[in-house]
Amino acid sequence: MGGPLPLDALGPAGAYRPRTRTTVTDVTGRPVAELGLVPRLFVDRAVSALRRATEMPEDERVAAIARAGEAFASGTVAGLPAEEHQRLVSRVSGLPVAVVRAAAAHTARAAADVHRAVRLARPAAAVDDWRDPLTRTGRAVWTRRGDVLAVHAAGNHPGVHTLWLQALALGYRIAVRPSTREPLTPHRLVTALRDAGFPADHLVLLPTAHEVADAVLDGADLGVVYGGDDVTRRYAGSSRVLAQGPGRSKILLTADADPDADPARRAGLVVDSVVREGGTGCVNATAVLVEGDPAPLAEAVAERLAAIPGLPPQDDRATLPVQPVDTARALERHLREQASGTTAWLGADGVVEELGDGSAVLRPAVHQAGGPDAPQLGVEMPFPCVWVAPWHREAGIAPLRGSLVVTAVTEDEKLIDALLAEPTIGSLHLGASPTCDSGPDMPHDGFLAEFLMRTKGVLRPV
Amino acid sequence: MSHDFEQLRDPDEFVRAAMQWHFGPDTGSPYWLDRARSLEFDPRTDVRTFDDLSLFPNIVNELRDVRVEDLVPRGYDGDARPVGVYESGGTTGAPKKVVLLEDWLTRNLGLWADSLKEHGVVPEGNWLNIMPSGPHLAGPFTTRMAQRSSSVVFTLDMDPRWVKRLIAEGRAEDARAYAEHVIEQAGHILRTQDVRFLMTTPPLLQRLARREELVELVNRKVDTIIWGGASMDADTRYLLRTEVFPGTRLIGNYGSTMALGSANERPGLGDDDPCVFDTLSPFITYTVVDPETGRRVPYGERGRVVMHHVSRSALFPNNLERDEATRTEPRNGSGGDAVADVAPVATFDDTQVIEGVY
Numbered sequence: 001m002g003g004p005l006p007l008d009a010l011g012p013a014g015a016y017r018p019r020t021r022t023t024v025t026d027v028t029g030r031p032v033a034e035l036g037l038v039p040r041l042f043v044d045r046a047v048s049a050l051r052r053a054t055e056m057p058e059d060e061r062v063a064a065i066a067r068a069g070e071a072f073a074s075g076t077v078a079g080l081p082a083e084e085h086q087r088l089v090s091r092v093s094g095l096p097v098a099v100v101r102a103a104a105a106h107t108a109r110a111a112a113d114v115h116r117a118v119r120l121a122r123p124a125a126a127v128d129d130w131r132d133p134l135t136r137t138g139r140a141v142w143t144r145r146g147d148v149l150a151v152h153a154a155g156n157h158p159g160v161h162t163l164w165l166q167a168l169a170l171g172y173r174i175a176v177r178p179s180t181r182e183p184l185t186p187h188r189l190v191t192a193l194r195d196a197g198f199p200a201d202h203l204v205l206l207p208t209a210h211e212v213a214d215a216v217l218d219g220a221d222l223g224v225v226y227g228g229d230d231v232t233r234r235y236a237g238s239s240r241v242l243a244q245g246p247g248r249s250k251i252l253l254t255a256d257a258d259p260d261a262d263p264a265r266r267a268g269l270v271v272d273s274v275v276r277e278g279g280t281g282c283v284n285a286t287a288v289l290v291e292g293d294p295a296p297l298a299e300a301v302a303e304r305l306a307a308i309p310g311l312p313p314q315d316d317r318a319t320l321p322v323q324p325v326d327t328a329r330a331l332e333r334h335l336r337e338q339a340s341g342t343t344a345w346l347g348a349d350g351v352v353e354e355l356g357d358g359s360a361v362l363r364p365a366v367h368q369a370g371g372p373d374a375p376q377l378g379v380e381m382p383f384p385c386v387w388v389a390p391w392h393r394e395a396g397i398a399p400l401r402g403s404l405v406v407t408a409v410t411e412d413e414k415l416i417d418a419l420l421a422e423p424t425i426g427s428l429h430l431g432a433s434p435t436c437d438s439g440p441d442m443p444h445d446g447f448l449a450e451f452l453m454r455t456k457g458v459l460r461p462v
Numbered sequence: 463m464s465h466d467f468e469q470l471r472d473p474d475e476f477v478r479a480a481m482q483w484h485f486g487p488d489t490g491s492p493y494w495l496d497r498a499r500s501l502e503f504d505p506r507t508d509v510r511t512f513d514d515l516s517l518f519p520n521i522v523n524e525l526r527d528v529r530v531e532d533l534v535p536r537g538y539d540g541d542a543r544p545v546g547v548y549e550s551g552g553t554t555g556a557p558k559k560v561v562l563l564e565d566w567l568t569r570n571l572g573l574w575a576d577s578l579k580e581h582g583v584v585p586e587g588n589w590l591n592i593m594p595s596g597p598h599l600a601g602p603f604t605t606r607m608a609q610r611s612s613s614v615v616f617t618l619d620m621d622p623r624w625v626k627r628l629i630a631e632g633r634a635e636d637a638r639a640y641a642e643h644v645i646e647q648a649g650h651i652l653r654t655q656d657v658r659f660l661m662t663t664p665p666l667l668q669r670l671a672r673r674e675e676l677v678e679l680v681n682r683k684v685d686t687i688i689w690g691g692a693s694m695d696a697d698t699r700y701l702l703r704t705e706v707f708p709g710t711r712l713i714g715n716y717g718s719t720m721a722l723g724s725a726n727e728r729p730g731l732g733d734d735d736p737c738v739f740d741t742l743s744p745f746i747t748y749t750v751v752d753p754e755t756g757r758r759v760p761y762g763e764r765g766r767v768v769m770h771h772v773s774r775s776a777l778f779p780n781n782l783e784r785d786e787a788t789r790t791e792p793r794n795g796s797g798g799d800a801v802a803d804v805a806p807v808a809t810f811d812d813t814q815v816i817e818g819v820y
Contacts, residue, residue, distance in 0.1 A: 019696040039698040041668050045705070048672075214634070 069111020146221020155179025247282025279384030473797030489537030587658025747798030
């Protein structure tokens with residue numbers, strides 16, 4: 001291969017190569033791509049062009065998304081075969097290549113299923129078209145809340161880009177601002193969608209410097225933004241921007257549940273929830289609450305996690321995330337500060353395993369906190385890091401609030417009722433289902449279409 | 463000792479004569495005569511060449527508090543004719559004040575007119591300043607320029623310090639509303655009046671560019687847009703020239719209040735060329751230095767911009783600006799450097815851990 005891959009902005013009139021570029025490096029610091037960064041003026045004009053675009057018929061959209069998903073996952077896009085793309089994403093993001101590969105396959109499945117998936121969110125009484133005879137007696141028609149959606153994407157996991165395909169299926173024109181850390185995935189997906197028939201003025205990729213990021217949201221009708229607590233707070237009151245904040249997924253194990261369960265099986269549930277997807281996802285477990293003494297479980301989990309080998313991300317057997325050494329050390333320092341006052345079962349001597357090429361594996365960490373209200377239970381790290389704490393009935397569901405996913409292994413139906421009623425919990429798994437499991441009909445933190453769509457009353461004379 | 467040193471064109475000779483003027487007991491300003499006592503060198507004997515201007519400390523921060531009368535050289539002998547007092551933006555603390563004297567304004571306007579002519583601009587017609595109102599230098603320059611052809615300057619009300627405060631307080635929505643309020647004022651003028659020259663800043667020009675109606679009016683009516691007061695990146699410049707305002711001439715302008723003026727971009731640059739600013743040597747000059755050592759960087763390399771203003775009316779040497787630029791060979795072999803691709807100094811955050819997976 002030649003020099004770094006040129007990654008152009010994908011504007012409303014085609015690819016655009018800006019003079020301002022930033023280098024995308026892999027975890028060893030080697031340049032992989034040169035990403036062009038567009039200025040505010042380009043963003044403003046691109047978003048205006050999206051607004052002016054003529055809507056593509058729904059059937060064509062849905063078919064094009066399916067074709068694009070297939071090409072994205074297994075075809076050659078912009079001259080880059082799927083395996084080569086996945087290897088690069090793995091090298092750049094530090095995610096195990098097997099995780100990247102699985103995410104691509106998942107994207108293809110989601111793309112093929114997109115029409116069915118969005119309709120899961122449609123209120124049962126609503127129809128799609130004002131021409132539906134039901135509107136003659138008055139009916140809800142399911143309509144978009146706007147025309148242009150801005151997405152401030154995250155770079156932690158290629159799977160995040162699966163979500164906005166639903167908006168595209170619903171007829172939104174989309175401006176994706178990729179993460180400058182990992183822009184390869186959205187660049188490939190947008191390119192594949194264009195190859196599959198989406199006109200350039202329906203879907204743009206606008207890499208920008210940090211200062212210009214807001215401009216992408218400014219011009220759009222609605223926005224989806226990934227980020228930390230700061231982002232969640234900033235958009236807390238906004239009906240226009242949907243913030244995708246930290247996941248802080250958790251597992252609750254009560255004493256009544258399968259008291260004779262093999263401790264190894266319980267540890268397996270935790271381990272899977274913590275390390276699957278490389279441990280970098282919002283659905284990975286951050287904390288485990290155990291009724292009774294949490295030490296045996298923490299010990300068993302630590303033992304299992306300790307045995308995982310540290311490998312470069314592009315190794316097929318790799319399961320742990322890799323970062324540049326500096327980043328890894330900074331995360332390690334942060335973990336050490338946060339862990340003060342807890343007992344380390346794993347990671348006391350550090351979590352950084354240098355690979356000797358400038359990159360380092362982030363090894364799992366298991367800490368035991370003193371109680372269910374320990375602040376550490378909300379400390380979500382971008383690698384397998386879990387806080388285990390004792391839980392008791394009096395603590396109730398308070399320690400489980402603010403979780404994207406809660407896996408509750410319990411027989412206590414009252415507790416389950418309370419968890420279901422709790423508005424700050426996104427998904428509830430009952431029984432030994434890892435937090436990262438999902439089914440094709442399940443929403444991820446609610447259906448995106450709940451945010452994108454509304455019902456509108458339509459009545460016309462017979 | 464020549465009091466008419468502004469006729470000299472050799473930069474070294476010019477600087478030597480200027481030192482005699484600004485530090486002569488009968489001709490220097492009260493500020494500089496007093497300030498000279500705490501300098502570690504004698505400007506009249508030690509500043510022999512243009513490059514020796516770098517001996518001076520950067521005194522611009524002192525201009526926040528100096529009485530403006532103390533800035534006027536005594537050599538004018540009561541005949542200084544101040545045009546007005548102008549202030550820096552106030553980005554970093556209290557604004558700095560300078561006095562603009564008539565003789566310098568006249569000379570600078572002459573240089574400006576020459577430069578516009580080189581750009582092929584016939585400076586006859588009305589101006590619209592979409593610029594800060596109040597104590598900002600752009601005002602008197604455009605007013606005089608318009609007067610030369612019996613034309614007028616349309617102005618509007620705009621307080622950039624209020625906008626900065628809104629932004630500092632995180633009131634982005636209010637800042638946006640204020641900017642729109644400014645554009646609305648400009649829109650009314652563009653709709654109803656003949657405007658041939660538009661003077662504005664890059665952020666406001668981009669805000670104007672969002673309104674198709676105003677873009678159409680500008681392309682139809684305006685001959686030349688002069689932008690300044692902030693930097694413009696190469697991509698924005700390219701898009702403005704080729705896509706947004708193809709019907710007009712777009713000329714960049716770079717300077718500062720502390721330089722008492724500004725220079726237009728080099729004539730003849732293409733849409734894709736780096737935007738180069740030549741100095742108004744020997745009066746307003748730039749050098750591009752390594753901020754650590756203070757030494758000039760080689761041609762073609764990035765460094766911090768230092769500005770000097772040397773005229774009869776004022777001496778503001780060795781002012782380290784908050785801009786970076788590529789050091790470029792000057793056109794006329796004069797003192798100082800031409801500067802290209804000017805941009806604010808990049809600030810780098812230390813590696814900061816932000817919790818969460820995103």
